[in-house]
Amino acid sequence: MKKICFFISNLNHAGGTERVTTMISNALDNKNYKVIILSLNEGDSPFYNLNSKIKIYSLFEKNISMKKNFLAAVVLLRKFIKNHKIDVVISVDSILCMFSVPALAFLKTKHICWEHFNFKVDLGVKYRKYGRILAAKYCDYVVTLTQRDQELWSNGIKNIKAKVIPICNPTPFENVNHIPSFEHKTILSIGRLTYQKGFDMLIDAWAMVCKVNKDWKLVIVGEGEDKGALIDKARNLSIEDRVIFVGETKNVNFYYKTSSVYCMSSRFEGLPMVLLEANSYGLPIISFDCDTGPSEIINKNFLVKCFDLNEYAEKLSKLISNRDFYENQLSQKSIKKFRLDEIIVQWEDML
Numbered sequence: 001m002k003k004i005c006f007f008i009s010n011l012n013h014a015g016g017t018e019r020v021t022t023m024i025s026n027a028l029d030n031k032n033y034k035v036i037i038l039s040l041n042e043g044d045s046p047f048y049n050l051n052s053k054i055k056i057y058s059l060f061e062k063n064i065s066m067k068k069n070f071l072a073a074v075v076l077l078r079k080f081i082k083n084h085k086i087d088v089v090i091s092v093d094s095i096l097c098m099f100s101v102p103a104l105a106f107l108k109t110k111h112i113c114w115e116h117f118n119f120k121v122d123l124g125v126k127y128r129k130y131g132r133i134l135a136a137k138y139c140d141y142v143v144t145l146t147q148r149d150q151e152l153w154s155n156g157i158k159n160i161k162a163k164v165i166p167i168c169n170p171t172p173f174e175n176v177n178h179i180p181s182f183e184h185k186t187i188l189s190i191g192r193l194t195y196q197k198g199f200d201m202l203i204d205a206w207a208m209v210c211k212v213n214k215d216w217k218l219v220i221v222g223e224g225e226d227k228g229a230l231i232d233k234a235r236n237l238s239i240e241d242r243v244i245f246v247g248e249t250k251n252v253n254f255y256y257k258t259s260s261v262y263c264m265s266s267r268f269e270g271l272p273m274v275l276l277e278a279n280s281y282g283l284p285i286i287s288f289d290c291d292t293g294p295s296e297i298i299n300k301n302f303l304v305k306c307f308d309l310n311e312y313a314e315k316l317s318k319l320i321s322n323r324d325f326y327e328n329q330l331s332q333k334s335i336k337k338f339r340l341d342e343i344i345v346q347w348e349d350m351l
């Protein structure tokens with residue numbers, strides 16, 4: 001039985017990276033692979049449900065400085081891989097290749113880098129750039145989430161040794177029997193309340209819409225360091241009664257079912273899980289045409305030039321002001337290529 005180890009930053013987190021890692025891990029476990037998930041830090045209380053046979057471990061029980069403990073992390077990771085006789089290591093996020101590439105040196109273990117952002121983005125962490133270079137030179141495969149990002153990798157690094165292949169994230173919701181209702185008069189947006197997700201821009205655009213619309217509301221689901229600033233922004237724009245901050249929840253299904261429109265305002269993405277989820281529920285989606293992902297998922301009529309708030313407000317206002325126009329947008333579901341059974345075949349071919 002082939003042993004596969006997903007090496008992730010912290011499985012306790014509630015983001016899309018952790019969600020899709022859980023999904024792929026469960027699917028491979030169901031196909032009788034021996035699956036282990038190793039967190040760099042913590043990871044002892046996974047946010048998403050794992051199959052009971054999947055074992056979880058961590059290199060460090062607490063979140064500690066990796067600059068001070070870099071060598072210790074590499075040594076511990078190498079020891080873990082050898083002791084558990086791992087056949088394949090999947091580094092979830094290219095920055096982790098800073099640890100996994102040296103840890104796997106001269107071992108026969110197959111190494112896969114699973115990119116979860118896009119090549120242009122380093123989130124202000126210069127080591128992510130170095131991690132990508134190491135992955136390109138020393139990994140067996142680099143998995144990107146979109147064809148566009150595959151191109152960015154291929155054009156951005158010279159003499160790539162790894163095979164760079166695109167594999168989409170799977171949608172968490174398949175065969176959803178749901179027709180969105182205009183009557184909910186609710187706009188939904190889900191994500192970490194951080195700079196990347198652009199909720200500041202969404203609130204600015206929503207304030208423009210609120211000048212001509214008096215009865216719809218914006219529901220924002222998620223937590224993050226920008227929450228206080230976003231609440232203040234809504235208050236300063238005098239729309240605090242039109243923006244509802246829900247916080248973090250495991251019951252996102254409820255919000256998809258009780259919303260009429262999905263809005264995404266990210267400055268950058270990899271392949272946003274929230275768009276796959278919203279698409280599964282048939283919600284009309286409006287998003288900036290950021291790198292990477294939105295253009296491969298949603299109706300081109302609702303892609304907005306980055307980062308044109310006036311166009312965003314105009315398209316959103318048009319969608320929620322005319323019931324007939326709204327109902328004509330409810331047939332954009334197209335999730336076949338995002339089905340888990342389709343995607344897991346691609347993973348098995350690589351493993």
